[in-house]
Amino acid sequence: MTEHSMNATAMERKLTMTLDGQPVGFSEGETIYQVAQRAQKNVPTLCYDERLEAFGACRLCVVEVEGVKAPVASCTTKVTPGMIVRSGSPTIEKYRKTLLELVVSENREVDVNPLRGFASQELTTLVDRYGARTGRFKGKKSGTSNKSDDNPFILRDYDLCISCYRCVRVCAEQEGDYAISMMNRGFSTQITTEFNGRLKDSDCTFCGQCVQTCPTGALADKKALRAADLPGEVTKTRTICPYCGVGCSVDLLTKGDRLVGVQPAMDGPANGGALCIKGQFAFDFVQHEDRLKKPLLRQADGSFKETDWDTALDIAAAGFRRALEQHGRRSIYGIASGRAPHEAAYSMQKFIRAGFGTHYIDNCSRA
């Protein structure tokens, strides 16, 4: 088959549907929501996280499909050829506003600090977009915060929880930990761990993915929140996590020249929004007062004394040379730090191999 005829066949097979009066192409297996997002319809959602299996809980993404009586959740409905969809008629928009007014009626707060987590502004943004009246459907509040969970990383502020189950699903589907689940049912639903205990007694690995997918800030980054009262705007700087060799993309959160938190890059090619406990929460060393900034030289009595780099390097080089002369090249063994960036790891192995003529080089990330 020539390239030309192959393209022609693909064109013939091109699947189309009608979205808000416009013909739109789609691929086999796509949902209405995915097609609508590509067409920039900005369909609202709260329980949706594109990395997770579509769940269909918040019902904000409902759309009208011609020939179907009730609106359907666009996130769970696959497109079929010739389907005619209206993504946001006035009727649908009214349902969405009512739904948002119902959602905010169970919550204590709608405006939360963006330091709480990556997705923490989703509810606020939708409430503003729809002009939803926060006090309209007054009544009992749902969710009970678990302030007694004394872990240093994750704030479990369920007063703000809207039971979208993104945390439970990300923990199961992305992380494979199944550390959290939902207990009870209906309005008494509560996100829980086994026996409703503390995270540190559960299978939680404190990867923080639940925090970052939470659309209301009910799960929040305790470490980032330490900087809640620091003046200044939060700046995000894209970089690569310096820990292991995976190369997770992260956004460093800074206020002024202070590193205040880390968020995973949802579009990071290596991690797709995932991080581990170290990449997510272990950044205090960067600006820690005990961090070594100048070389220290061990004295005869065992104590350390600050020195300059030239002196330190000369002494180290002399030590290496002495070992090499007295015991041979196999007396040298290099272990690169897992925290060092890739370029440094490369230099390290070159230093050991070219400098000493030995293959005795390793990296602590392997352990």
Place this chain on the structure above:
Amino acid sequence: MSAAGNQQLIERFRHQPAPLLPVLHAFHDRDGFLSEDALRAVSEGLKIPLADLFGTVTFYHHFSREPGGLNKPRVCTGNVCSLRGGNELLAALKSQGATAMPCSGRCDEPVPVLRGHETLVGTTPENLRASASPLPAPNPGGCEECIFTHIREPGRATLEGYKRTGGYEALTKAVREMSPAQLLAVVTESKLAGRGGAGFPTGVKWKAVADAAGNPKSVVCNADEGEPGCFKDRAIMDHDPHAMLEGMALAGFATGAARGFIYLRYEYPETFRILERAIAEAEAAGLLGANILGSAFSFKIHLRRGAGAYICGEEGSLLNSLEGKHPFPRNKPPYPVTHGFENLPTAVNNVETLASVPPIVRNGAAWYRGLGRNGHAGTKLISLSGDIQRPGNYEVPIGLPLQTLLHEWAGGPLSGRTIQAVTMAGLSGGFLAGDSLDCTLDEPSIRSKGSFLGAGGIIVFDDSRNMVAAAHDAMEFFAHESCGKCFPCRIGTQRLTERLNGEAGPRDLAAWTEEVRDIGAAMRATSACGLGMAAPFVTDSLLKFFPKQVENHVSAK
């Protein structure tokens, strides 16, 4: 002893399909509650993450997590029993640690109390007694029946009694003389449709399962009769269990399924034992199990007991519950006919639907169609309860006037009273009142009045009742039973309940009405399953038929 015991309980079911519920019940029965130790053992034995298992257990109303919980009395304070002293009985039994339970399907003989695995009925602690569930009265209209034809015969629940009047003849005929396609044709021609309330044509459903790719296929009998005011399936299972079993086997033959499940609601412990015995009898007689009647057809029935969750009557929730998952409804499509139990083709049918099949096969499709009136095919079981002379189960020709049922068959309202309203579809269809009571018992007629027949539960409220309170009790039930997955239902049922009991909501009638209507509209249009879609029938019909009572309620706050 404890550890070895744990292992034995798990091993008993570990290699069976759908093991979680029976394993949990085994621990619950042994210890009288589900301890942390038990859940850890089950988690390990069945390889279910502990957090998931814990969450799932807490979903069910009847699994107790406190020592001694199993045997503490649970008193029905459902919508009918609360008219009959359920709340007072609960208060009187408080000292025994009694708790409330929603409608437990004994509305024809209130008030039921569940103690361990025994149903007691009575109105005071002193007159509580164990009692077999009531039989349907002889058909008051003299109408020919399909399901209840032989149910009143003594010994009907035994294999011998069932076979006396043609029991298992349909199955014998099917496996010896018919092809699955011929059986499908009979069921399709009979126009039998789902009697659990959805009304989907049974023949079409079975054909879809038969045609679907994937094996093994399953037949699931939905015996989770949770709709308040419905107790018809209980009558079939208690008094004519083999009819349902034979119907299941016929469904298996027609669809090519070799395994069947009965998902029975927790609140029917006596029924569980009756079914257990009936299955054993049929298996011993070669009517169930491997190579039925010497044919190549095998069909094994597994009896599973729920643990108290109305939503598990919704087929997606039911299948998730059977599979040991959190019992949330499933997103549809795909439907169970292609992606049912363990994502394989599955026919989920109601008890009444299945029990209708043997007589249809014996007497023919035309016979069944002819049982209805005004062009409607067949019969419907109606569970009638509340403020009525003779509550109970009635098998009516589809198309029978509602007033005939209420006044001629069931004797009308209690002395000196008039009928103010009735519910439809248990609670799910909301209220009918006034001229709307002049309808016939078939979907087109009742839908034209703004409600639906559904599973066939009708609760009567006479003129002494406060309809806002009745609506509140109904909505409170839906809020209690909402699974918590979709937002409109989880929050909407709660907010409507608060507005109906005056805990919250505007004091201005127009604002109150607008709120209630807006919540209802969003629930009906956007809820993920029938619970949230149906609940607003209650408020909408309240506003339609009882505006004055609503006005009094709002202004009285």
